[in-house]
Amino acid sequence: MSLVEIDLYKELKKHFGFGQFKGLQEEVIKSIISNKNTFVVMPTGGGKSLCYQLPALMTEGTAIIVSPLIALMKNQVDALRGISSQDGIAHVLNSSLTKAEIRQVKEDITNKVTKLLYVAPESLTKEENVEFLRTVKISFMAVDEAHCISEWGHDFRPEYRNLKSIIGKIGDNIPIIGLTATATPKVQEDILKNLGMSDAKTFKASFNRPNLYYEVRPKTKNVDADIIRFVKQNDGKSGIIYCLSRKRVEELAQVLQVNGVNAVPYHAGLDPKKRAKHQDMFLMEDCEVVVATIAFGMGIDKPDVRFVIHHDIPKSIESYYQETGRAGRDGGEGHCLAFYSYKDIEKLEKFMSGKPVAEQEIGHALLQEVVAYAETSISRRKFILHYFGEEFPDDGEGAEMDDNVRFPKKKVEAQDQVVKL
Numbered sequence: 001m002s003l004v005e006i007d008l009y010k011e012l013k014k015h016f017g018f019g020q021f022k023g024l025q026e027e028v029i030k031s032i033i034s035n036k037n038t039f040v041v042m043p044t045g046g047g048k049s050l051c052y053q054l055p056a057l058m059t060e061g062t063a064i065i066v067s068p069l070i071a072l073m074k075n076q077v078d079a080l081r082g083i084s085s086q087d088g089i090a091h092v093l094n095s096s097l098t099k100a101e102i103r104q105v106k107e108d109i110t111n112k113v114t115k116l117l118y119v120a121p122e123s124l125t126k127e128e129n130v131e132f133l134r135t136v137k138i139s140f141m142a143v144d145e146a147h148c149i150s151e152w153g154h155d156f157r158p159e160y161r162n163l164k165s166i167i168g169k170i171g172d173n174i175p176i177i178g179l180t181a182t183a184t185p186k187v188q189e190d191i192l193k194n195l196g197m198s199d200a201k202t203f204k205a206s207f208n209r210p211n212l213y214y215e216v217r218p219k220t221k222n223v224d225a226d227i228i229r230f231v232k233q234n235d236g237k238s239g240i241i242y243c244l245s246r247k248r249v250e251e252l253a254q255v256l257q258v259n260g261v262n263a264v265p266y267h268a269g270l271d272p273k274k275r276a277k278h279q280d281m282f283l284m285e286d287c288e289v290v291v292a293t294i295a296f297g298m299g300i301d302k303p304d305v306r307f308v309i310h311h312d313i314p315k316s317i318e319s320y321y322q323e324t325g326r327a328g329r330d331g332g333e334g335h336c337l338a339f340y341s342y343k344d345i346e347k348l349e350k351f352m353s354g355k356p357v358a359e360q361e362i363g364h365a366l367l368q369e370v371v372a373y374a375e376t377s378i379s380r381r382k383f384i385l386h387y388f389g390e391e392f393p394d395d396g397e398g399a400e401m402d403d404n405v406r407f408p409k410k411k412v413e414a415q416d417q418v419v420k421l
């Protein structure tokens, strides 16, 4: 197939029913179908899956999709089966399959029915799987959530480090597509190095979220009262409040309830029924506020979250960006308010003290960036985007959506822990 002959829009419509590509999708897809190693950096929700799904459906052979979470793989396989008349179009290969199921998967691949095979890196390492995959036509390998390869990422998985050598065993010249929402230059470097694709065509979308307002306030002993005031001023709007510990989540949710705010707690210590119920309440607007640990949010797609408050500062800029990114998905206002005290930084440092030295060093470096963000007097948007290797111009989109820009000179210092009102 030559590029000129293919009408990508027709394919997009046929398989997914969409009339337009999102962002850089079209360019990415062209790179993939011309068999080039390709590296895609796009924020969450940017539409990365389609970048490999459409080429997989269009090209000869089976694409191997590496993904770290069974739940993510299952979701995608279900969605693909929904748009196809053949269930075998997509499969997951993992250790929970029965012998008969594995036979079916292999049969579908051999019979050229399967266009996408999702595997966890552990399963891909298995000798018998490598042996089998050597015998069939592989169109390309996509490594989703590729930041898992890097110790500098927020979700390091050592098995991701072996992917390059495994793909080499499966076949020669199999193109590799790496995809991630992690924009830090260090992580990107690691990905390209580990996947052996310094030659990759790189596509990087902007991480600017112009509709988000960034603000940092000093954290005092009155932080609960500050939060209650903020929530009351934003009556009727949906918001998430992140706390570090489960205990704090419970306490703050209660304080809010006592003060007439319809809030629910969410953390991994709640029994699963209650957790699911609280998540649904939030999604269905049966409550205004969810007070949560970082266990809340993965895959939550509520478009009209109007504020994200950090009662406790997160452990990296990366996490902060991901967590605040849940605000304003619909393009409407999203207020990102972090309460900061240097004491919390010390607490986080202390948590790390039991960990291996290398991990501590990385953790410390990431935390220092958080301190710099909290204490900066320049545009916070500029700071975040710079951290992601992106230059943000003074008059860029959303430039005024920032406390430092709107109220210059107001500076939060580690030394000024207690601010008199």
Ligand code: ADP
Pocket: 018, 019, 020, 021, 022, 025, 042, 043, 044, 045, 046, 047, 048, 049, 050
């Ligand atoms: P990411 O992996 O980058 O976080 P996803 O692949 O999960 O993003 O896609 C996010 C959403 O965007 C999905 O609901 C998907 O259906 C939608 N989407 C992707 N591409 C398009 C498109 N071209 N037109 C409309 N919606 C799209």
Ligand code: MG
Pocket: 048, 049, 144
């Ligand atoms: Mg994704």
